[in-house]
Amino acid sequence: MGNIKKTLSLFAIILMVASTLGYAGFSYFASSKGHSYRGKLELKPRSATYYELLSDSNLKGTISSSSPIIVYILDDEGLEKLKTGESGTPYKFWKGQSIEINEKIPKGNYYLVIINTGYADTEVMISLENKR
Secondary structure, eight states, X not given: OHHXXXXXXXXXXXXXXXXXEEEEEEEEEEOSSEEEEEEEEEEOTTEEEEEEEOSSEEEEEEEEEEEEEEEEEEEHHHHHHHHHTOOOOOSEEEEEEEEEEEXXXXXXXXXXXXXXXXXXXXXXXXXXXXXX
């Protein structure tokens, strides 16, 4: 858990600065019963993006990228700590270039955070369903 806390703290500054993202063919569909995230985006070096998840839901799908990324599921407190540079503990954590997600999201406010930790642009392909 120490490495996760260090990583959260290290990349907190990322969410404090506006990310410059190049969206290409990214679609988002939302209803009261589900969200769908599909498409590709370009994540600039040392930047991040995040998406609000449905409370008491299931999140299933894949995230792949052209270089290693970090993916967190954070609650309100975890996201705020990340934004202010404090250490926190994510609800879930993944690192790599091909990430499969099949998780139960508890009641409350949760966010999917994708971070490009590298020094070059990375292309991120997202195919996720978030359903109640």
